[in-house]
Amino acid sequence: MSELGKALKEAREEKGLTLDDIQEATKIQKRYLVAIENGDYQLLPGQFYIRAFIKSYAETVGLDVQELFTQYASEVPNPAAAADSEIEKLPSRKERVERTAPVKSKATSTNVSSLLPKIIAVVALIAVIACIYFIVIKVNGGSDDKSSKASSNDDVTLQQGSDIGDHKSKKKSTDGATGETADKTADQKQSDSTKKATSKNDPSDQQNEDKPTQQTLKMTSQSGTASTYSLSDTDKFVVEVTAVDGKYSWLTASKDNASGERYYFANVAKGVNGQKDASFKKDLSSVQSLYLKIGNTTGAVVKVNGQVLKYPTDTTTQSLTINFKKS
Template identity: 35%
Template sequence: MNEERNSTIGQELQQARLDKGLSLDDIQQSTKIQKRYLAAIESGQFDQLPGAFYERAFVRQYATAVGLDAVAFMKKYENEEETPAEPDLSAARVDADNVTRTGMHQPEETVADKTRNMMPKIIIGVVIIAIIAIIWAVISSFAGSAKEESKQQSNVSVSTSKVVEKSSSKSSKTTASSVKSDKSSSKTASAKSSSEKKPAKAGKIDLGTGEVSGAAINYGSVKVPNKAVKMQLKAVDGSSWMQVSDASGKVLWNGTVEDKDTQEVEIPETATGVVVSIGNALATQVSLNNQKVDLQSQNASVWRLGMTFTR
């Protein structure tokens, strides 16, 4: 945003606040934006804000807090020649005073650092795979033993029926009925054994339990199928600015979802997790393979969703 337009925006927001009889402390309480950022917006000093993404998010929240139509207000001052910088919400946090703050710029991680950070996840993944393999081996062994035992019981029943037929012709009808009953039981046992060996339906998502920390929620063990999955980003009450990155920091999608629209983002099979940065969480709904994810944003607009995948 250029300086002249910034000054005009600040003056209009300040006048709207004064008309409402509100102080900067009141605006800070309702928007959770630091008072010094609010003062910078009113004075048109947008260079004191954390970045271009926060300029749009903070101005929108301020406009809503003073009773203005935020969508119309943003379109009024929109400049198509400017492209907002990609948001970096990785260091955003909510301190003890319930105010959103951003962290300092962090140096880019080296390959060694990334490898070191990924090691715990790799170890956990190997342990989980080993446990699953052991459980599968035990189940397969149990199913095989049950099938063998059923076969032996069937052979004993047939042998017994032959002995009875030779020793007494009078009881042939009873023996035949017993053989039929034994064969029916054997078939039922085999059918049950086969049904036990059928694997669970593939492709289902298990989100697990999300843990809220500051201005973020993290799902630490999301079970996904061993293939690419799709994430749906829907704006349910106003437009929303979002960015989706994988666990390595690669941006999969970044942009604005307009009101009532849905953006679908494909997450590759190789991704071990995702991070979703949201600029208007109150108006946003996130789903994974059409299964709704509970953001638990606690009335905070700027929000971060983290997911770690297990396959």
């Protein structure tokens, strides 16, 4: 411990102050206060802070600063001398130039070394592209030469064949056969197309109940969501309810009215995820009336003997009663 540090510590203890109290009063870190008391000035952040820290410490413990600096002048560093010492330690311009030059050279050498692999890679890539280009040109050129030779040979063969009677005769025979085969093929395709079209349009290949008949289906009354229709001028009464593609609806079908004999009570669906495709179709030619209740009219289509029944309103749920008068 230095004499100056000892004097500061004794003054602090006489006032009953701790290092924490001095730190709180001066805002100087405790480790620096300990260094001042021990005379370890090299632990302080710099020579210029020593006098300032000692001055703050002395004022806090009630010592005369000027007297303290005069009495312990040999222990308190001189900032001016310290500054001169620091300046003397600075390198000269010549030394700075000599130190900087090798660094720059080294940096330049390092940059060139780091770029060398990239340059080699670029050159190699260009060489590979050039090789591929020449190979492609050569291959294409060879193909063109072969094609040209083949074409030339074909021309020579045709010219020679036209001068020989046997060859000419065979060519005509072959062409004739080819023409006949082509004609037969075209006729056969046309015949098949005609047969398909005839078969497609032939009414005998379709079910009779799906073909609209000359019947009269009209609405006779309508109240709210309930509508009544009459079917006449026909001896058949086939009703079919199917779902629109991608939709479903629930359907009730019963004889005469809602409480009559039930024909169907389930969903009709088509192409709906999680539901099986389902529809309702029944020949009711032996009954006089049918009651239908449809839960989602936008998802269901009603056909009577193949004729689509148009809903009277846009209501989602509707009840339909169809009265049948056999002709």
